[in-house]
Amino acid sequence: MEMDHIRAIKGTQASNVALQKTQTQDTPPSGFSDALRQAVNDVNGLQQDADKAIMNVQTGNTGNLHEAIIALEKADISFRTMLQVRNKLIEAYQEIMRLQV
Amino acid sequence: MTSFKICGSGLAAQRAKMDVITSNLANVGTTRTAEGGPYKRKAVALTAEGIESHFDSTIKDALKTVKIEGVTEDPNAVKTVYDPAHPDADANGNVALPNINVVTEMADMIMASRAYEACVTAFDATKNMTLKTLEMGR
Amino acid sequence: MDALFNKTMNMLAGMLDYRTKRHKIIVSNITNMDATEFKPSDISFKNEFGKANTMVMTATAPGHIAGRKDTVKSIDYEIKTSEEKANIDTEMSNLAENHLMYNMSVEMLARKFKGLNTVLKETK
Numbered sequence: 307m308e309m310d311h312i313r314a315i316k317g318t319q320a321s322n323v324a325l326q327k328t329q330t331q332d333t334p335p336s337g338f339s340d341a342l343r344q345a346v347n348d349v350n351g352l353q354q355d356a357d358k359a360i361m362n363v364q365t366g367n368t369g370n371l372h373e374a375i376i377a378l379e380k381a382d383i384s385f386r387t388m389l390q391v392r393n394k395l396i397e398a399y400q401e402i403m404r405l406q407v
Numbered sequence: 408m409t410s411f412k413i414c415g416s417g418l419a420a421q422r423a424k425m426d427v428i429t430s431n432l433a434n435v436g437t438t439r440t441a442e443g444g445p446y447k448r449k450a451v452a453l454t455a456e457g458i459e460s461h462f463d464s465t466i467k468d469a470l471k472t473v474k475i476e477g478v479t480e481d482p483n484a485v486k487t488v489y490d491p492a493h494p495d496a497d498a499n500g501n502v503a504l505p506n507i508n509v510v511t512e513m514a515d516m517i518m519a520s521r522a523y524e525a526c527v528t529a530f531d532a533t534k535n536m537t538l539k540t541l542e543m544g545r
Numbered sequence: 546m547d548a549l550f551n552k553t554m555n556m557l558a559g560m561l562d563y564r565t566k567r568h569k570i571i572v573s574n575i576t577n578m579d580a581t582e583f584k585p586s587d588i589s590f591k592n593e594f595g596k597a598n599t600m601v602m603t604a605t606a607p608g609h610i611a612g613r614k615d616t617v618k619s620i621d622y623e624i625k626t627s628e629e630k631a632n633i634d635t636e637m638s639n640l641a642e643n644h645l646m647y648n649m650s651v652e653m654l655a656r657k658f659k660g661l662n663t664v665l666k667e668t669k
Contacts, residue, residue: 345546348546348547349546352546362462367408367409367462368462369462370463370562370565371537371540371541372540372543372558372561372562372565372651373558373562375540375541375543375544376543376558376561376654378544379543379544379658380550382544383549383550383658383661383662383665384546384549386665387546387549387665390665390668409569410568410569410572413569413572413573413576414572414576416576417575417576417577420576420579421579424579452581453577453579453580453581454580454581455577455580455582455583463566463569465566465588465622465624466566466569466570466588466622466624468624469570469573469586469588469624469626470569470570470573471573471576471577471580471583472573472576472577473576473577473579473580476581521633522578522579522633525575525578525633525636525637526575526576528637528640529571529572529575529576529640532568532640532641532644533568533572535644535648536565536568536644536647536648536651539647539648539651539652540561540651542655543651543654543655543658544655544658545655
């Protein structure tokens with residue numbers, strides 16, 4: 307009985323891995339690790355957008371000030387959100403590790 | 408930043424206008440000048456000049472700074488008045504005086520002053536908007 | 546991360562862009578009022594701004610109500626140059642109105658950001 311359960315879990319894990327391998331950039335993430343990876347990429351993208359907007363405003367004066375401020379705010383908020391998600395994940399992990407088996 | 412530049416050019420242009428108007432008013436009775444003859448009424452010609460280096464292509468054509476084209480002299484600058492007692496009267500007693508109407512010059516001065524104030528208001532609005540944008544994240 | 550910043554914030558950012566452009570044009574109109582042969586311009590949207598940004602909500606369970614279809618179009622601006630010379634009263638009142646609308650948009654966007662900030666700060 308227990309062996310059946312363990313075999314079932316192993317089965318789903320294998321199919322998950324297979325699913326992730328066949329995914330391309332365009333399809334929405336179906337695994338959790340993919341969602342996390344996309345979120346990290348999004349945050350990185352926003353940080354780079356903010357840098358670009360700052361460069362535009364400061365050097366050569368080719369950008370609008372409000373675009374730079376909005377880009378900075380978006381980068382800051384998305385980064386702090388990711389930080390909080392990371393904190394919660396670690397808390398959850400520690401909670402699980404504390405469980406008496 | 409473009410707005411500040413445009414406002415600055417407007418302020419400079421209106422100030423130049425004021426300078427020329429006060430010069431006209433001061434010289435309303437001047438009959439002797441370095442070039443000979445009476446002082447000639449002057450006016451400032453302003454043109455709108457496009458901004459080539461603006462980054463935003465959608466509005467680039469609509470934005471212009473104002474440039475002082477030059478100071479022109481009025482072609483009807485001289486009026487002749489009969490005044491034999493004047494030191495510069497000619498043989499017939501006529502004096503060539505500048506054709507400057509004080510009332511017209513005062514009206515021009517008020518207009519230039521109002522236009523200057525309008526540019527100052529535009530400058531203040533720009534500054535206020537910029538500062539407000541900066542405190543958006545606070 | 547796009548889900549964090551909803552369509553209202555993007556709409557407000559677009560409004561700020563429009564107000565900035567309009568401000569520059571109005572300032573140019575005021576400054577060049579005395580220049581010879583100068584005609585003032587104004588800027589407006591080609592398509593309706595309100596329709597370009599709507600929330601997308603699909604009904605996932607019976608009893609839920611679906612939202613309007615999402616139509617995000619890029620904003621097209623249109624610049625009209627008038628035939629008559631500039632009128633200082635029109636331009637000054639446009640300046641004041643645009644200024645206030647810009648400040649209002651900035652304030653609203655700032656409060657939306659502050660709301661997100663509050664959520665992040667209060668998370669334990």
